[in-house]
Amino acid sequence: MRYPTGHRQRSRDRIIEAAASLFRSRGISNTGIDAVMASVGLTAGGFYAHFKSKQDLIGEVVRKAFAEGEGRLTCNEEDDRAWLETVLRRYMSRSHRDHPDEGCPMTTLLTELPHVHDVVQPIVVEQVSSYAELLEKRLAKGASNARQRALAIIALMVGAVALARVLRGSKLSDEILMAARTVGVSLADR
Template sequence: MPRVSRKQADLNREIIVEAATRLFRERGLHGISVVDVMAAAGLTHGGFYGHFESKEALAREASERAFKQVGTRWRERAAAGEDKASSRRALIEPYLSAHSRDNPGDSCPVVAFAGDMCHESAESGLREPFMDGLNRLLDSFSQLMESSDPGENRQQALVQYSMMVGALTLARATRGEALSDEILETVCRYLTAAKPDAPSPV
């Protein structure tokens, strides 16, 4: 059998990572097998280890890519806003939409991977890309808050993003029920109000 050219090998690797990025977001970091990934990529199972040492190595790269894709999307949407309030709406409304709920393979990696992270050890190679990606998203969101105090902006970003993640998770868990749409619509309306209530001190 003829050897695959370097150009084709690089293309195959890109196809594998892209397929894995979507599948891991749909099913979680431990919800798919190497066979699943290669089938989605349209390649044979035997070629996997020519590109990656293990499924965890692929999961790490796919996680990094998922966060990078969402970070780029957030920056583009925020840049289209006329002010910080409209930039926040440009992030929140698509996030808390039926499309986002129904298309997890192209949606928030925090929602997709947080459950898996609850069971990963502190030494897990999967935690680093998750924490890096989450912190970058929070930093981006903090910049869209309107306080002159960076600490207050960070607090507001934590509260609002946690609400977004929780709402999207619950909406997926109740998909097909009226409650699912109600959750998305109510939380979206609350967060895009002129001034959502500040969190009460604990």
Template structure:
């Protein structure tokens, strides 16, 4: 039985959404093709109607997750320092720290992206360079832009490694304070 182009596109979208959530929750490398397809109610063999390889799927997942992240939306709309500061305040919150599936994909996927094939890393680099460019314009300081991106992502990674909400809060508060000082000192 042949499926319509629309059905195939809907299945592809379900696979991308499900794979992104699975990757951010438990890791992409640890889930096989059968598991990815099973999550959307299909057999592993149907996977190859949508992607040539699991690496191709991961490249698309990374592109999609990064382009839908809160940081990407801020860069697309442009921002002044106040708006950037408000966004980073939300980014460095316990709510965001606890929402690995719905939050920024860099903290949960960063290590997997680093180990991935070149096309995946190129996709991540392209996005990060565009984010850096937008923040450099807002901050008028390219070094500060890289430092803030790294600080924010790193704070979430460290926070998620910790067991207690109290220490997680300390990490996030210290990062918010540092980011706030950096934004105010460079004016």
């Protein structure tokens, strides 16, 4: 049977999209190829026409998730402090906390990514380095410790959302998000 032009790529994109959602909501280790393929109406046997292995798929999912998450790190604020406040408010938000299937892969897959280290680490290093450079440029100009502050802000962002998810439904969850935003902004002034 002959398929229309672009069918293979559309199928691949659907598989990546489904896996991204399933990995974030269920976890990588709790999601098999059968489940991913069934969620897009395909058989597990067809998986290998698109990917060499589950690790190959995981790499694609992480790359896609970071690309989608870049929207949380961009805004049109000219003022550096206002820009940082907006970025922190978007990232460390109830919405991001409550929708792990749509959020940053670091906050949902943090404990699982070391198990697929060889595939994922280069992607994570590239993305975290890129985010650090962006933050570093927007922090107080000329500060000697801007790189350290940028890295601390990234760690604060990821950790706060991950912890807030564990505590979701409690007052403490919201308090953690608010406290982390406040501390993150204060790091811009040092």
